[in-house]
Amino acid sequence: MLYWALIFLVLALIAGLFGFGGIATTAAGIAKILFVVFLVLLVASLLFNAFGRRGP
Numbered sequence: 813m814l815y816w817a818l819i820f821l822v823l824a825l826i827a828g829l830f831g832f833g834g835i836a837t838t839a840a841g842i843a844k845i846l847f848v849v850f851l852v853l854l855v856a857s858l859l860f861n862a863f864g865r866r867g868p
Contacts, residue, residue: 813849813850813853814846817843817844817846817847817850818843820839820840820842820843820846821839823835823839823843824837824839824840824843827839
């Protein structure tokens with residue numbers, strides 16, 4: 813997930829560099845969404861791992 817967010821971020825930077833504003837905006841938006849989804853899944857995973865363990 814983080815890999816795809818970085819790919820779209822690089823795509824947005826390259827598109828912005830060459831003057832393709834619409835493509836850059838769309839790619840940056842997708843990168844932001846993927847990054848937020850990654851953070852939510854990371855926090856959920858950490859919480860489930862911390863509170864889900866039961867001792868023997």
